[in-house]
Amino acid sequence: MRDQVERTRDELGRTVEALAAKTDIKAQAAEKAAAVKDRAAEKAALVSDQIREKAGDAAQLVKDKAPELLVERADRAATAARANRTPLLLAGAAVVVLLLVRRSRGRRR
Missing domain, CATH: 1.20.5 (Single alpha-helices involved in coiled-coils or other helix-helix interfaces)
Structure with missing residues (x-):
């Protein structure tokens, strides 16, 4: 039980x-x-x-x-971009800021 x-x-x-x-x-x-x-x-x-x-x-x-010359130039450009990353980023940021300022001025008118 x-x-x-x-x-x-x-x-x-x-x-x-x-x-x-x-x-x-x-x-x-x-x-x-x-x-x-x-x-x-x-x-x-x-x-x-x-x-x-x-x-x-x-x-x-x-x-x-792609032609060999184009491939070589693209490789060189990519290497240069990697080596100079900071200036390229700063330049890109400046372009973005300029575009935003220009856009905001266009809306005010």
């Missing part, structure tokens, strides 16, 4: 826990949000990999089709 009572208590405890889990909406929402976040991260990684692959393929195609 005691064994049966103990088994019944265990079953009742599990049943109560299951019912409590079903009524815990916050926990269910958090679980679903985590699952959606995981799926989104996986999909983003997959898409990112696909984009990198396509970009690499496109770059290789352009490199194969």
Whole structure:
């Protein structure tokens, strides 16, 4: 009889826990949000990999089709841009500021 009572208590405890889990909406929402976040991260990684692959393929195609002189000049320009990154960024920022100032003056009229 005691064994049966103990088994019944265990079953009742599990049943109560299951019912409590079903009524815990916050926990269910958090679980679903985590699952959606995981799926989104996986999909983003997959898409990112696909984009990198396509970009690499496109770059290789352009490199194969472009004349050698053009490829050499583009490489030199990229190397120079990397070496002079700060002045280029400052120049770009100045152009953006000038465009914004010009645009704001145009709206005032």
